[in-house]
Amino acid sequence: MKVRISIPGTIRQRVGGKGEFVTDAGTVKEAMSALVSQYPDLRDYLFSGEERLRNFINMYVNGDDIRTMGGLDTKLKDGDTIIIVPSVAGGGPESELTLNEIMRYDRHLIMPEVGVNGQKKLKAASVLVVGVGGLGTPAATYLAAAGVGRIGLVDFDRIEFSNLHRQVLYSEEDVGKSKVEVARTRLMAVNPNVVIETYPVRLDSSNALDIIRNYDVILDGTDNFPTRYLVNDASVLVGKPVVHSSIYRFEGQASVFMPGRGPCYRCLYPEPPPPGLVPSCAEGGVFGVLPSVMGSIQAVESLKLILGVGEPLIGRLLIFDALEMQFRELKVKKDPSCPICGSNPSIKALIDYEEFCGLNRNINSDEEIESDLLQSWLKEGKRVEILDVREPYENQIWQIPGAKHIPLSQLRNRLNELDPNVPVVAYCQVGSRSLAAVRLLKEKGFGTAKSLRGGIDAWAVKADQSVRGH
Amino acid sequence: MRWYFIRFLSGLIHDIVQHSEEGYPEEVCGVMLSPSDTSDLVISLRRMKNSHDGPRQSRYSIDPMELYAADNEATKEGMLIVGIYHSHPDSPAKPSKFDLDHSFPWYKYVITSVVEGKVKDTRCWAMNNDRTAFMEEAIVEVEIRK
Ligand SMILES: [Zn+2]
Ligand SMILES: [Zn+2]
Numbered sequence: 211m212k213v214r215i216s217i218p219g220t221i222r223q224r225v226g227g228k229g230e231f232v233t234d235a236g237t238v239k240e241a242m243s244a245l246v247s248q249y250p251d252l253r254d255y256l257f258s259g260e261e262r263l264r265n266f267i268n269m270y271v272n273g274d275d276i277r278t279m280g281g282l283d284t285k286l287k288d289g290d291t292i293i294i295v296p297s298v299a300g301g302g303p304e305s306e307l308t309l310n311e312i313m314r315y316d317r318h319l320i321m322p323e324v325g326v327n328g329q330k331k332l333k334a335a336s337v338l339v340v341g342v343g344g345l346g347t348p349a350a351t352y353l354a355a356a357g358v359g360r361i362g363l364v365d366f367d368r369i370e371f372s373n374l375h376r377q378v379l380y381s382e383e384d385v386g387k388s389k390v391e392v393a394r395t396r397l398m399a400v401n402p403n404v405v406i407e408t409y410p411v412r413l414d415s416s417n418a419l420d421i422i423r424n425y426d427v428i429l430d431g432t433d434n435f436p437t438r439y440l441v442n443d444a445s446v447l448v449g450k451p452v453v454h455s456s457i458y459r460f461e462g463q464a465s466v467f468m469p470g471r472g473p474c475y476r477c478l479y480p481e482p483p484p485p486g487l488v489p490s491c492a493e494g495g496v497f498g499v500l501p502s503v504m505g506s507i508q509a510v511e512s513l514k515l516i517l518g519v520g521e522p523l524i525g526r527l528l529i530f531d532a533l534e535m536q537f538r539e540l541k542v543k544k545d546p547s548c549p550i551c552g553s554n555p556s557i558k559a560l561i562d563y564e565e566f567c568g569l570n571r572n573i574n575s576d577e578e579i580e581s582d583l584l585q586s587w588l589k590e591g592k593r594v595e596i597l598d599v600r601e602p603y604e605n606q607i608w609q610i611p612g613a614k615h616i617p618l619s620q621l622r623n624r625l626n627e628l629d630p631n632v633p634v635v636a637y638c639q640v641g642s643r644s645l646a647a648v649r650l651l652k653e654k655g656f657g658t659a660k661s662l663r664g665g666i667d668a669w670a671v672k673a674d675q676s677v678r679g680h
Numbered sequence: 681m682r683w684y685f686i687r688f689l690s691g692l693i694h695d696i697v698q699h700s701e702e703g704y705p706e707e708v709c710g711v712m713l714s715p716s717d718t719s720d721l722v723i724s725l726r727r728m729k730n731s732h733d734g735p736r737q738s739r740y741s742i743d744p745m746e747l748y749a750a751d752n753e754a755t756k757e758g759m760l761i762v763g764i765y766h767s768h769p770d771s772p773a774k775p776s777k778f779d780l781d782h783s784f785p786w787y788k789y790v791i792t793s794v795v796e797g798k799v800k801d802t803r804c805w806a807m808n809n810d811r812t813a814f815m816e817e818a819i820v821e822v823e824i825r826k
Contacts, residue, residue: 218751219760220786223716229755255786266782268744295748299732299741300779300789301707302768334738360705360737405770407705424705426735 213241214291221255221294238269239282241292256294266297307333311403315357323519329357333403335516336360338425340413340441342389343367344501345431345455345508347379352509353429354397358516360405361397362425365389366412376498413437415560418444427512428452431505435482436563442467442475443560446550453511453523455504460497460532462504465523465542466511469551472524477545482567493639493665500532577648579660581669584635595628597636599647610637610669618643625654637662637669685818686763686788686804687721693821695725697799700767700792706736711747712763712790713754719762721822726750739778740766763788763804770794773801775814783807788817 215231222229231248235241246253258264269276270293276284286292307315307329318324324332337358339346342365353361369377369384369392384392390408397406409421413432422428422444430441430452438456445452446469454475455464467474507528514520527540550557587594596613599621609615616624618638628634634656636644644661651659662669692712699708713724728746732739742764751761764787768776773793775783783789785807793801805814 218748219716219755220751220762223719223760223786255784266784270744273745293748295744295751296784297741297744297782298709298747298764298784298787299739299782300709300764300766300776301732301739302737302771302776302778334735336735336737405705 211236211286211288211290213286213289215241215245216291216293217252218295221252221296235286237280237282237286238271238276238284238292241286242282266299268295268297269293270295308403311357314401314403318356324517328517328519331516331518332357332513333359335427336362336425337427337429337512337516338362338364338422339429339431340364340437341431341433342379342393343373343431343433344376344457344496345505346429347377347393348502348505349429349431349509349512350393350397351379351400352506353512354401354404354406356509356513357401358404358513360407360425362407362409362421363390363393364409364411364413364421365393366410376496376501378502413440415440415562418560419448422450423448425450427515429508429512430454431508435567438475439482439566440560440563443550443557445469446474447558447560451515453508453515455508457496457501457504459495460500462500462507462530462532464504464507464511464528464530465526466515468515468522468524473542473544474548474551476550477548478527478542480545480548484568493642497532500530503530503532577645577652577661578641578663579635580663584662584669593632595632595634597628597634597644597647598638599636599644600638608666610666613637618647621647621650625651628656630655633658633660635660635662637665639665640667641665685720685820687820687822689721689723690821690823692722692725693802693819696765696790696792697802699727700794700799701797703730703767704794704797705769706730707732707738707740707767707769709740709742709764709766711742711750711754711761712765712788713759714762716755716758716760719760722762724759725765737769738771761787763790765790765792767792767794767799770796773803775805780807780811780814783811783814785809785811789814790819 211234213233213235217229217231231245233241233244235244256264256267263282271284271290307326315329318329319326335358337353339350339361342350342363350361350363367389369380369387369389371385374380374382379393379396388410390410394406394408411417418440428441428445428450430438432438432441441452449469451466451468453466455462511523514522525542527542529538546552549555596610598609598613598615599618601617616627634651636647636659638644641661641664644665648659648661699710707730709730710725710727712722713726714721715723728742730736730740731743732741754761768791771793773791775789775791789805791803791805792799804817804819806817807814
């Protein structure tokens with residue numbers, strides 16, 4: 211059989227050969243013998259020891275790798291072309307453990323489930339922590355301590371005084387500083403061997419794919435529905451597992467959403483709840499230790515995914531009740547008609563998640579009032595009924611002076627307590643329940659009713675610094 | 681005593697730096713081309729795709745077929761692939777053990793160290809013939825006048 215061997219420039223240059231060599235051969239091995247007998251220097255470049263192709267030399271017959279066929283014994287036909295091409299690869303030193311690391315991770319290294327290989331996997335791995343708050347701070351701390359090589363932190367927020375009862379990575383002197391910056395400093399102190407990357411941005415449809423793409427595991431520590439759906443969809447689109455948790459008061463949930471292996475967040479919750487129905491931590495409160503339990507569970511699941519050990523929380527929703535001190539588990543099935551991970555997905559790119567969750571949408575300007583304007587109305591002595599729609603235990607903490615109290619749940623039955631001729635300004639903690647109240651009032655003939663934008667939180671900051679002690 | 685060095689047309693090192701920073705935190709790679717009769721003068725570069733199919737922060741690989749195509753094109757233009765450059769995100773510009781295991785004595789290897797998105801160091805290495813170690817070569821940038 212007449213066959214042609216094509217030799218790449220770099221190799222032929224070194225051996226004084228031509229780019230092409232034509233010979234008679236029935237197998238690749240015979241063709242190579244003919245080649246190296248003509249150019250003996252080539253033997254050492256192509257073969258190691260006795261006729262074994264070097265590891266990083268590839269040979270293709272008519273475009274097919276001979277390793278997937280008969281190796282050097284691959285048969286040849288008349289007119290076949292053999293291509294020789296080196297396989298060029300390399301990399302950084304990342305996966306080798308230093309002496310410092312061997313000492314630091316000793317208690318990991320002596321466990322068979324981790325060991326040196328597992329610890330190298332952790333070192334080579336990356337986790338993106340979305341939201342560096344109650345869940346994100348304990349999770350990131352354990353990931354850094356455990357030696358996850360690269361940790362990304364996404365959070366737009368600055369540290370607030372009311373974060374300190376649960377976000378134990380931060381201290382009082384940090385109030386007002388960027389969360390990701392302070393977290394980065396603290397985590398570097400916990401373990402200088404890890405790389406901390408910070409994103410002081412609001413994760414949105416324009417940046418989520420680019421950020422998420424760069425990490426192996428996504429740890430969702432967000433506190434709101436739009437970001438949760440965004441993290442889910444972006445991760446499904448680029449095929450990354452999400453270690454999820456959410457918390458409220460004394461209850462936490464956790465699960466792992468692994469594309470291709472189990473359900474996603476949309477399979478579990480196809481639709482977000484209507485705005486205002488499920489209160490956030492800012493609105494409903496959270497027991498300080500709860501996020502630390504749940505964030506630690508997220509760290510456990512992330513490390514297991516990287517190490518490839520144990521049973522990951524895929525297809526299972528873990529529910530922790532701190533008051534009862536009980537863990538329960540629900541099975542979650544993949545929804546074949548899921549709009550993002552189903553067999554015929556309708557979502558193929560990121561959407562507007564604020565709108566999807568019913569936020570920032572259809573709020574008419576006549577439905578809300580800014581706290582500054584309300585403050586000046588009060589100074590002018592304008593007649594206005596201030597209505598507190600929070601639950602009784604909430605308004606014991608503090609309230610706007612002179613407010614009438616009717617919880618949203620009772621409003622429909624207590625409308626007769628309000629004078630339709632006096633403008634009503636309703637408020638709650640952050641302005642979502644009061645918006646629902648205003649819509650109800652307008653429907654019932656209170657055309658001038660308004661909701662205090664941002665709730666009493668905004669009032670405290672903007673209008674009445676004395677309401678809060680700091 | 682022999683002086684080891686490699687010459688680059690001015691501007692090319694800057695291009696490698698730029699490529700490394702653009703690709704951070706992943707490794708980037710490319711090939712270095714010389715006239716086929718002057719293999720110690722790099723006159724052109726060509727970016728290659730990092731087609732490693734795991735985390736690319738500490739690994740790169742070039743698809744053999746892409747390399748083959750680049751090699752053929754170089755031949756047509758009277759050039760030769762004389763080396764490979766790649767970046768080391770957040771680690772030094774020295775060959776790793778993995779680099780040693782995967783390198784060839786016939787190429788020069790330029791490595792950039794990219795720390796927090798900025799190139800801090802650019803060095804060139806050549807493997808000895810028994811494939812057991814790298815030796816450093818000085819990078820010399822040259823202006824060519826017409
Ligand atoms: Zn390298
Ligand atoms: Zn789904």
